[in-house]
Amino acid sequence: GAVVSQHPSWVICKSGTSVKIECRSLDFQATTMFWYRQFPKQSLMLMATSNEGSKATYEQGVEKDKFLINHASLTLSTLTVTSAHPEDSSFYICSARTLASNTGELFFGEGSRLTVL
Amino acid sequence: SQQGEEDPQALSIQEGENATMNCSYKTSINNLQWYRQNSGRGLVHLILIRSNEREKHSGRLRVTLDTSKKSSSLLITASRAADTASYFCATLTGGGNKLTFGTGTQLKVEL
Numbered sequence: 271g272a273v274v275s276q277h278p279s280w281v282i283c284k285s286g287t288s289v290k291i292e293c294r295s296l297d298f299q300a301t302t303m304f305w306y307r308q309f310p311k312q313s314l315m316l317m318a319t320s321n322e323g324s325k326a327t328y329e330q331g332v333e334k335d336k337f338l339i340n341h342a343s344l345t346l347s348t349l350t351v352t353s354a355h356p357e358d359s360s361f362y363i364c365s366a367r368t369l370a371s372n373t374g375e376l377f378f379g380e381g382s383r384l385t386v387l
Numbered sequence: 388s389q390q391g392e393e394d395p396q397a398l399s400i401q402e403g404e405n406a407t408m409n410c411s412y413k414t415s416i417n418n419l420q421w422y423r424q425n426s427g428r429g430l431v432h433l434i435l436i437r438s439n440e441r442e443k444h445s446g447r448l449r450v451t452l453d454t455s456k457k458s459s460s461l462l463i464t465a466s467r468a469a470d471t472a473s474y475f476c477a478t479l480t481g482g483g484n485k486l487t488f489g490t491g492t493q494l495k496v497e498l
Contacts, residue, residue: 276429304486
């Protein structure tokens, strides 16, 4: 099956610093990747849709300048949380869809837990 | 508001029993999918049912879809302790580019 790798799996940083999270599709190409945020015991909230070679599409209420998304290749998307603050602490999960998929089935990374002190 | 609302929010059963989770949604869909999430991990796709299907099976999983009621159910038969996880429904809508997740059901299967 399709494998998505996410790194780092957890990160602790000081308030005001920036953190980059990588999402890689290991055995398939993904023109579209999705970034979700999940608070404890809650559902996944879509933050943005990352499109290879073009600007990401952000959901309403998500700050573009705060959460920078780059999708430079068909196998890599990155999410950078800029000037992180404690309220940005969360579980961030990426997902990808194979080029051939027309059902919307997503393959997920293992998530990255961000803790901002 | 949530496209998908699930109930119950939490379910605790004994190993060997069946577990049923329900999902309701608001808008018309292309398909509905169920995912599983172990604590602190990513999501794993379990099963997909298209809008023109009413029931689908995969191993110990059985999914039903009632588009007139905008609802779906996931049945896990003969549950095992390893089935302990959160289960989410997700709907594919509109242009088919975005999955919207439900609120989830936390299932605990006790020995």
